[in-house]
Amino acid sequence: MSRRITLAFLLAAAAAHAGCASIPSGAPGSSGGGTVAAEVPVPAPEGAIAPPDPFAALAEQQRREAAALSKGGPSRKALEKWRVVAALAPDDAGAGREVAALEKALRESADSHFHRGQAYLREKKVKAARRELLLALTKNPDHREALTLLKEGLDEEMIVYTVEEGDTPGIIAEKLYGNSEALVIIARLHELKEGEELEEGRTLRLPLHGVGARDPGPGGEGKEQAAAVAPAAHKELNVAAVAEIAEAYLEESEPGPQTETVMARAYLEAGSFEKALDTVETIPAGESPEEEILEIVNASYYGLGKKLYGEKRYGEALTALGEADPDYRDTASLIAAVEKARRDEAETHYLAGVRFFIDEKLAEAIAEWEKTLALDPGHSKAGKDLKKARTLSEELKKIR
Amino acid sequence: MTARRPRRSARAVLTAVLAAIMAATGCAVTPATVPPPLPVTAAVPAEKELSRSYPGFTAVLPREGDTLESLAERFLGDPGMGWAISRYSGVREVRPGQPLIVPRFPFDRGGLSQDRYQTVPVLSYHKFCEAHSEADAMTVTRAAFESQMKLLADRGYRVITLDELYDFLDFKRALPEKSVAITFDDGWRSMYEIAYPILRRYGYPATLFVSTEMITGSRKTLSWDMVREMMTGGIAVESHTVAHRNLEELKDGETIGEYIADMERELSQSAKIIREQTGYTVKYLAYPYGATNSAAILLAARLGYRGALTVKRGPNPFFAHNFRVNRSMIFGEYDLARFGKNLATSSRKALR
Numbered sequence: 001m002s003r004r005i006t007l008a009f010l011l012a013a014a015a016a017h018a019g020c021a022s023i024p025s026g027a028p029g030s031s032g033g034g035t036v037a038a039e040v041p042v043p044a045p046e047g048a049i050a051p052p053d054p055f056a057a058l059a060e061q062q063r064r065e066a067a068a069l070s071k072g073g074p075s076r077k078a079l080e081k082w083r084v085v086a087a088l089a090p091d092d093a094g095a096g097r098e099v100a101a102l103e104k105a106l107r108e109s110a111d112s113h114f115h116r117g118q119a120y121l122r123e124k125k126v127k128a129a130r131r132e133l134l135l136a137l138t139k140n141p142d143h144r145e146a147l148t149l150l151k152e153g154l155d156e157e158m159i160v161y162t163v164e165e166g167d168t169p170g171i172i173a174e175k176l177y178g179n180s181e182a183l184v185i186i187a188r189l190h191e192l193k194e195g196e197e198l199e200e201g202r203t204l205r206l207p208l209h210g211v212g213a214r215d216p217g218p219g220g221e222g223k224e225q226a227a228a229v230a231p232a233a234h235k236e237l238n239v240a241a242v243a244e245i246a247e248a249y250l251e252e253s254e255p256g257p258q259t260e261t262v263m264a265r266a267y268l269e270a271g272s273f274e275k276a277l278d279t280v281e282t283i284p285a286g287e288s289p290e291e292e293i294l295e296i297v298n299a300s301y302y303g304l305g306k307k308l309y310g311e312k313r314y315g316e317a318l319t320a321l322g323e324a325d326p327d328y329r330d331t332a333s334l335i336a337a338v339e340k341a342r343r344d345e346a347e348t349h350y351l352a353g354v355r356f357f358i359d360e361k362l363a364e365a366i367a368e369w370e371k372t373l374a375l376d377p378g379h380s381k382a383g384k385d386l387k388k389a390r391t392l393s394e395e396l397k398k399i400r
Numbered sequence: 401m402t403a404r405r406p407r408r409s410a411r412a413v414l415t416a417v418l419a420a421i422m423a424a425t426g427c428a429v430t431p432a433t434v435p436p437p438l439p440v441t442a443a444v445p446a447e448k449e450l451s452r453s454y455p456g457f458t459a460v461l462p463r464e465g466d467t468l469e470s471l472a473e474r475f476l477g478d479p480g481m482g483w484a485i486s487r488y489s490g491v492r493e494v495r496p497g498q499p500l501i502v503p504r505f506p507f508d509r510g511g512l513s514q515d516r517y518q519t520v521p522v523l524s525y526h527k528f529c530e531a532h533s534e535a536d537a538m539t540v541t542r543a544a545f546e547s548q549m550k551l552l553a554d555r556g557y558r559v560i561t562l563d564e565l566y567d568f569l570d571f572k573r574a575l576p577e578k579s580v581a582i583t584f585d586d587g588w589r590s591m592y593e594i595a596y597p598i599l600r601r602y603g604y605p606a607t608l609f610v611s612t613e614m615i616t617g618s619r620k621t622l623s624w625d626m627v628r629e630m631m632t633g634g635i636a637v638e639s640h641t642v643a644h645r646n647l648e649e650l651k652d653g654e655t656i657g658e659y660i661a662d663m664e665r666e667l668s669q670s671a672k673i674i675r676e677q678t679g680y681t682v683k684y685l686a687y688p689y690g691a692t693n694s695a696a697i698l699l700a701a702r703l704g705y706r707g708a709l710t711v712k713r714g715p716n717p718f719f720a721h722n723f724r725v726n727r728s729m730i731f732g733e734y735d736l737a738r739f740g741k742n743l744a745t746s747s748r749k750a751l752r
Binding site for chain 2 (some may be wrong): 012049054055057058062075080083084088127130131133138141147150152155157181182184185188189190191205206207208209210211282290300316323383
């Protein structure tokens with residue numbers, strides 16, 4: 001279908017061409033493309049000429065750009081470009097098709113990212129959830145649910161409470177905070193009367209922890225310094241006191257010559273890998289080159305993994321090493337070594353269980369085989385033997 | 401990745417041939433009409449031929465003398481939106497006779513793309529002084545502030561208002577690539593005497609968060625006259641509570657009920673006083689000490705605040721929490737290099 005239309009277009013062009021005298025293009029060739037329009041219309045011989053349409057080339061240029069953008073796979077930018085092409089050249093069915101295809105592909109991709117984001121959130125994996133929701137919005141900026149969840153749903157200090165039958169602010173406070181005095185929080189935050197019975201199913205946004213407890217906010221502490229100064233805040237305030245308090249507050253927040261990057265490195269060198277990783281989170285964007293930060297992150301996870309390996313905490317070691325770049329130093333072979341050590345330890349427990357079983361020490365055998373499976377869930381013999389032993393244990397209990 | 405479909409390449413070939421014909425002949429691909437002969441002296445196309453409106457955008461043929469700013473003024477109603485035309489069309493400057501697209505739909509909302517997103521720093525200042533000897537953590541010298549404001553200009557930063565920032569945070573619009581907001585806390589007179597004239601000279605808007613109890617017009621503090629004067633010079637006035645009370649924690653011996661009531665008073669009274677003194681209804685809150693909790697957030701939202709800011713260091717992506725917007729405090733000891741580290745405008749962290 002499109003071929004026929006384009007062919008017709010071509011024939012019309014040829015016809016127009018036949019009716020046109022050749023007009024030298026007045027515009028100097030420019031590298032940007034699209035300057036077919038003559039800047040200075042040149043007088044034409046009699047018999048006439050169409051005035052050059054300065055916008056004719058624009059559709060072509062936009063179409064070229066749209067096609068180039070489409071090469072990278074479905075993207076929002078490509079869709080917007082094709083929409084422009086479709087508007088500039090409404091007879092171009094191809095552009096219309098591109099628009100429809102891209103709209104569908106992007107909408108589906110956005111929905112898929114959104115659902116993944118919701119799933120991560122249910123598992124309390126906030127960072128992963130945030131990434132998926134952002135990706136949803138890159139595909140479809142109009143995805144309202146993704147935006148709402150991203151802006152308001154990731155706040156770990158706030159919850160959405162659904163009212164149950166018979167709930168009053170006092171009852172809810174007791175349920176959430178273990179303290180019915182805190183009902184005033186619920187009442188004042190939502191303009192409710194103290195004993196008011198609420199409609200079942202109504203949702204209320206409420207603080208997770210009530211008040212009084214330190215509220216670090218989503219994402220952790222960062223550089224807030226209020227706590228140290230708070231006791232002073234209840235003095236009778238006048239201008240001088242405000243200044244005094246503010247200055248005391250700032251004393252707590254001495255920036256020092258060290259940047260967050262230097263601090264992270266210092267923790268790393270001192271072997272405080274977890275502190276190093278926490279500090280990396282506070283490095284202001286753009287403060288240090290990406291490579292340097294990545295180096296610190298990899299070194300920290302690597303160091304942490306190695307340390308945990310030394311402490312025979314194989315599962316945690318593997319989690320830490322899994323966060324490091326597999327190409328970083330000998331991470332890949334270290335992971336293999338940890339996995340082997342874990343399997344060996346599982347085997348040791350298995351054999352111990354066998355010895356206990358032979359000695360008719362059933363409970364001890366079961367304990368060893370449970371340890372085996374904890375370390376190596378794929379250990380087939382331990383699985384079978386554990387089942388046998390448990391069955392046997394049940395039988396014996398019945399007999400006794 | 402979709403597979404390449406054969407008919408796409410055939411269409412591309414035909415399109416290329418078409419383009420070649422057009423380029424070769426300089427001829428418009430429209431049926432020939434018979435207009436009256438054109439005069440010998442070059443005529444500029446009629447005004448109405450210089451632009452065509454479509455849903456969401458305008459195709460524009462720039463004339464001699466047109467700039468991004470003049471086109472932005474003519475088609476978007478704001479010469480300051482030239483950056484949007486540049487970003488959308490991918491052109492650095494306007495060339496007469498070279499058509500381009502002026503976008504009228506919100507594109508690039510939140511500055512979000514496949515692999516990066518924009519971040520907007522918000523700077524926080526308190527007091528100012530003349531001499532180096534008077535500088536301290538909270539007090540910045542005139543010379544330092546001047547050089548910092550100059551740095552923003554030299555590096556092509558656009559200083560924006562909190563309203564613009566919050567439209568960005570609400571994912572309603574894009575901002576110039578290098579945007580930054582400037583704020584001042586408390587109500588110190590030195591802000592009016594030293595910082596305000598510098599801001600005016602650079603034409604930068606800014607926001608002043610006042611603790612209303614502090615506006616007494618004493619030797620070191622602002623008067624309401626000064627506040628009102630600054631409002632005519634591009635300074636927005638917003639709330640920093642009444643008495644600079646810590647909103648996060650209970651005072652000694654305070655019950656939860658008293659805490660909530662006091663917090664409500666701090667937030668609504670400050671708004672009331674500012675409205676009485678200036679006629680303006682506040683929209684934003686800066687937490688004293690940057691301290692907040694979920695109860696304070698919910699209360700501020702209920703009382704009608706559009707958003708609130710902390711002093712947690714770092715720039716803000718659009719997906720920052722509207723009631724936990726970060727601000728980077730600029731201490732008196734900062735040299736220009738350290739100041740510059742608080743101006744990051746792009747990140748990939750959350751997309752990794």
